[in-house]
Amino acid sequence: MSGRKESILKAAERSFALFGYKGTTMDQVAKIANVGKGTIYTFFKNKEELFNEIIDQFIQRMKVIAEAAIDENDPFFVNLHRALYEILSFRKEHQFTIKITQEVKEFGTLPAKQALGKFEDAILSFLEKHIQLAIDKGELVKCDPKLTAFVMLRLYIAIVFEWEQRHEPLDKEEIASLFDLYFANGLEKNKKTC
Amino acid sequence: MSGRKESILKAAERSFALFGYKGTTMDQVAKIANVGKGTIYTFFKNKEELFNEIIDQFIQRMKVIAEAAIDENDPFFVNLHRALYEILSFRKEHQFTIKITQEVKEFGTLPAKQALGKFEDAILSFLEKHIQLAIDKGELVKCDPKLTAFVMLRLYIAIVFEWEQRHEPLDKEEIASLFDLYFANGLEKNKKTC
DNA sequence: AACTGACTAAATGACTATATTGGTCAATAA
């Protein structure tokens, strides 16, 4: 019969999403996937590689969502906000990343940490690409795209997730206008030469 | 004899700085301070209160350093950078905060967590005050001072500490010009009406 | 040739014995 690899991946994703990396056993994955445990090892070198394959799949899906949020005709900051919002909502709501994030906080499981690192790298390289495009188009002032991507993501996470840990959460429109205020226009009064 | 409370505080600060909250024992503090253990409890209700008194002292010193960095005649962003740099350098280099930060990461010790929270709150209220002043002076556009303080601190920490975890660290001048670029002037080209 | 699950060595974690620690208070010193 075919589809063995797919059913293993499906079962593993489900288990990782429910129980995390540590909490998932290969026996359990085999059982859910209705295969012998040995079969898993014909497709994946070990538990970590199975986990990584699922992460890579997940990142692929994230990329599709991010690119779908970009409209060539819209200005950079509109696209930026839409894309970041979609990506981070997706991440935040998806059981898989919730569980992995929790596991990193609670146990510091190394493969889970590396997974979050991969997510961040994917987001950063997506941002970097679009920042470079915006600079080329003349929409943004000249700046280091890598550093700018890093700062933008950090700022966005601060506004969207960290602020609401101690204050009233901000809605989508507020976030967009804050991003404009802080990042697009700048806070200084009457400085820019036009 | 007098100076008992002071010598307890001194001994405790030294021990907390060397061994963290968990790693510090009341027996040890008593020994270093050359007092009987019971004496500590005549001045402090318990270990946590002793710890808090030291934190409050530390924050006081931080405040002095921060205010000293402010020069009424300089523009807001010059003062901001100078003050944040001084505060965060002070924190970064001081054995006490190094140890506490490490302890929070490693064990999540609650009193240590609360201590870091207090540090952050102190910095935030300092920033908030000076942002409000700058708005009143007409140096900054109108914005929520609390939220702006929060975002500025986050951005600053990202640039100064988090960036260097995976890249070449930025020097003082670079940091200042980045802060100007991202925050004072904004990234958008030819948008501001003058 | 593809697949399986009993098997093994290694890792885990429940359990317990032991040691340490925060806090108290009767005894002591001033």
Next chain:
DNA sequence: TTATTGACCAATATAGTCATTTAGTCAGTT
């Protein structure tokens, strides 16, 4: 009488143990 002390105690943390679980293998089955 008042301030100080350190032996003491209950609570907690640590170290050591061992039965259980788990990742990964491989001889045997389909």
